Amino acid sequence: MKHTNEMEIRFESRSENEGFARVAVASFMTQLNPTVEEVADVKTAVSEAVTNAIIHGYEDEIHKVSIRCRISENVFTVEVSDKGRGIENVQEAMQPMFTTKPEQDRSGMGFAFMEAFMDSVEVESEPGKGTCVKMTKTVGKGRELWTTRSL
Amino acid sequence: MKYQVQENCLTIYLPREVDHHNAEEIRKEADAVIDRNHIRYVIFDFEKTDFMDSSGIGVIMGRYKTISLIGGEVWAVHTNDRIRKILTLSGVTKIMQIYEEEVV
Ligand SMILES: Nc1ncnc2c1ncn2[C@@H]1O[C@H](COP(=O)(O)OP(=O)(O)OP(=O)(O)O)[C@@H](O)[C@H]1O
Ligand SMILES: [Mg+2]
Numbered sequence: 227m228k229h230t231n232e233m234e235i236r237f238e239s240r241s242e243n244e245g246f247a248r249v250a251v252a253s254f255m256t257q258l259n260p261t262v263e264e265v266a267d268v269k270t271a272v273s274e275a276v277t278n279a280i281i282h283g284y285e286d287e288i289h290k291v292s293i294r295c296r297i298s299e300n301v302f303t304v305e306v307s308d309k310g311r312g313i314e315n316v317q318e319a320m321q322p323m324f325t326t327k328p329e330q331d332r333s334g335m336g337f338a339f340m341e342a343f344m345d346s347v348e349v350e351s352e353p354g355k356g357t358c359v360k361m362t363k364t365v366g367k368g369r370e371l372w373t374t375r376s377l
Numbered sequence: 378m379k380y381q382v383q384e385n386c387l388t389i390y391l392p393r394e395v396d397h398h399n400a401e402e403i404r405k406e407a408d409a410v411i412d413r414n415h416i417r418y419v420i421f422d423f424e425k426t427d428f429m430d431s432s433g434i435g436v437i438m439g440r441y442k443t444i445s446l447i448g449g450e451v452w453a454v455h456t457n458d459r460i461r462k463i464l465t466l467s468g469v470t471k472i473m474q475i476y477e478e479e480v481v
Contacts, residue, residue: 241397244396244398245398266459273396273428274430277432330435331404331436332431335431336431338466339466339467342466
C-alpha cells in the first residue's frame with residue numbers, strides 16, 4: 227500500500243501567522259523523516275508563498291489564506307492559495323528581481339527562492355480571483371530506505 | 378530591535394527568525410537610528426538567527442541603498458551555512474561583505 231496523508235489549514239492573512247504556517251507545515255512533514263536541510267527548504271518556500279499572499283494577494287487586508295499539504299510515498303506537495311487580487315503576468319512575476327512593490331523594500335526574490343528550494347513550482351492565478359502556488363519536493367532522495375534493503 | 382551604536386557603526390542583532398513579520402520593525406528602527414547617528418557602517422549580526430527569507434534580503438538591500446549614498450558599507454557576521462546559502466542565492470553578497478571568523 228502506498229503511504230499517503232493529507233492536511234489543510236486556513237488562517238487569517240496576518241503577518242504573525244507566517245511563523246505558524248511554517249511550523250505547521252514543517253511538523254506535518256516530519257513523518258517523511260526529512261533531513262534538517264529539507265525541512266529548512268520547505269519552510270523557506272512556504273514562508274515566501276504565504277508572505278506573498280498577505281502582502282500582494284490581499285495587500286494587507288485581512289482575509290483567509292489556505293495551505294494544503296499532501297504526502298504520497300516520498301513526495302511532499304504543498305499548495306498555498308489566496309482569493310486576492312491575482313497576478314496579471316505570471317511568467318514576468320516569477321523572474322528573479324521582479325517586484326511590484328520596490329518601495330516596500332521587496333527584492334523580488336520570493337519565487338526565485340521557491341524554485342531554488344523545491345523540485346517544482348506551479349502558479350495558477352487570475353486577476354481579481356486569486357492565486358494558487360503549488361510546490362513539490364521529493365524527500366530523502368539521497369537516502370536509501372531500509373525497507374528496500376534485504377535484511 | 379536589539380542594536381548597538383559605536384561611532385558611525387550600527388550593529389543590528391537580528392532575531393531568531395527574520396521574516397516579513399519581524400522585518401517591519403527592524404526596518405523602521407534601523408532607519409531611525411541610521412538617520413540620528415550619521416551611520417556609515419551597518420553590521421547584521423546573525424548569531425541568533427536560524428531562519429531568514431526574502432524579507433530579510435529586502436531589509437539588507439534597503440539599508441545598503443541608504444548608506445551607500447554616503448559611501449557606507451553593510452556587513453554580515455556570525456552567519457551559519459543556511460544563512461550564507463540564502464545570502465549567496467539572493468545575490469546580496471555582491472554588495473555585502475561576509476565577515477568570516479578565524480578558524481582556530
Ligand atoms: N499571491 C500573490 N498575489 C498577487 N500577486 C503576487 C502574489 N505572489 C506574487 N505576486 C506578484 O509577483 C511578484 C514577485 O513575487 P516575489 O515573491 O518573487 O517578489 P516580491 O514579493 O515582490 O519580493 P520578495 O519576495 O523578495 O520580498 C510580486 O511583486 C507581486 O507583484
Ligand atoms: Mg515575495
